[in-house]
Amino acid sequence: MAFATSSATLQLASSLHGEALSSSSKSNIFMGPPVTFSVSTLSGKQLHSRKQLVVFSKKLSGLAEAMRIKRERELKSTTKGIRRPPLRRGKVSPRLPVPDHIPKPPYVGSNLLPEIASEYQTHDSEGIACMRAACELAARVLDNAGKLIRPSVTTNEIDKAVHQMIIDAGAYPSPLGYGGFPKSVCTSVNECMCHGIPDSRQLQDGDIINIDVTVYLNGYHGDTSKTFLCGDVSDAMKRLVKVTEECLERGIAVCKDGTSFKKIGKRISEHAEKYGYGVVERFVGHGVGTVFHSEPFIYHHRNDQPGHMVEGQTFTIEPILTLGSTECITWPDNWTAVAADGSAAAQFEHTILITRTGAEILTTY
Known part of the structure; x- marks a missing residue:
């Protein structure tokens, strides 16, 4: 799930797979003091370099403008001839029961959002085996949930199926009861960036839906x-x-023991920008293991955050890309986060294990 960036201190707001982070994380790599030159002090070679710099700057400016126009056309093409109404909350049914014999996370029973653990989730061989088992189950459930998607199916039906698959495997659906979240899975449709609550709304022909297990x-x-x-x-x-899926793959590709976390955001941003897509900064990845959410926070945009990956560590990478605005609005349910301009959003997520030479994707099936 994803964490939310706030302009003040670190706090957990509207996040299942996402916590609130300080906006001080925003990168300033494109900002700096102005550079001035005195013509009388520049040599011919320096003047030539300056001209090259100006030409290069113009090219960058032209590229940015072209990508902006492309994004506007992309956004228009998603609604052309469709006139789909904005997402609206349907009826949310009561939460589903979990058998008493299934072990539950410590936060179950409290409607308060748990604090984000500061300890990185690093495992020995036994812990890695347990992580592989949990992640393989999550991937299998997600794969089967995806097979249910068709027009007229409700997200509530998806929630029921996911819930049953998980408890049949002797596991607990982690979102259920996390900070009061009422369902066993997140279903985020169209302009919903993340944390969508399953309800009575039927999927429509042409929808996209993120299922977060x-x-x-x-x-x-x-x-x-x-x-x-x-x-x-x-x-x-x-x-x-x-x-968006390619961005996730490129973010994972840079991961290995000793690599700085900020390389993930750089690689994701570079790929998204080629297509003129926005990378949502408010929601980030997180450590995951014996606790649902822990540090480190994994930023998907360019950033200057410190920290390096360590062998045996597990965390999620989960970029969200949009066709339009990257700003979001949270519904009164305190969970559902939708794009401020109603444009489509997509997200992909894996839990990975850092190794000496790379990263193992644990959530594959």
Whole structure:
């Protein structure tokens, strides 16, 4: 799940797989003092370099403008001929029961949001085996949930199926009761960036939906999500989904023991910008293991945050990309986060294990 960036101190707001973070994380790499030159002191070679710099700057400016226009066209193409109304809350049914014999996370029974653990989730061989089992189950449940997607199916039906699959495996659905979250899975449709609460709304032909599954098995959480297509989806939205998954893959590709966390955001931003997509800064990845959410916070945009990966560590990477604005509005339910301009958003997530030479994706099936 994703964490939310606030302009003040670190706090957990509207997050299942996402916590609130300080906006001081925002990168300032494009800002700095102005550079001035005195023509009388510049040599011919320096003048030539300056001209090259000006030309390069113009090229960058032109590229940014071209990508802005492209994004506007993409956004228009998603609604052309569809006139889909904005997402509205349907009826939310009561939470589903979990058998008493299934072990539950310590936060169950409290409606308060748990504090984010400061300890990194680093494991010995036994812990890694437990993480693999939990993550494999989460991936299998997500895969089966995706097979349910078709027009007229409600997100509440998806929640029921996910809930049953998890408890049948002897595990607990981690979102259920986390900070008062009323369901066993997050279902985020179209402009919903994350933390959508399953309800009575039927999926429509042309929708996209992110299903976010986390399971608690033998004391360990496995966390994963994927954006699925429902029926005949527009080319623009298909491309957004494809590029978002590619961003996740590129973020994982840089991971290994000793690598700085900030390289993840750099790689994701570079790829998203090629297509003119916005990377949502408010929600980030997190450590995951014996606790649902812990440090480090994994930023998906360019940033200067400190810290390096350590062998044996597990955390999530879960970028959210949009066709339009990256700003979001949280519904009165205190969970559902939707794009401020109503544009489509897509998200993909894996839990990974840091190794000496790379990263192992634990949430594969």
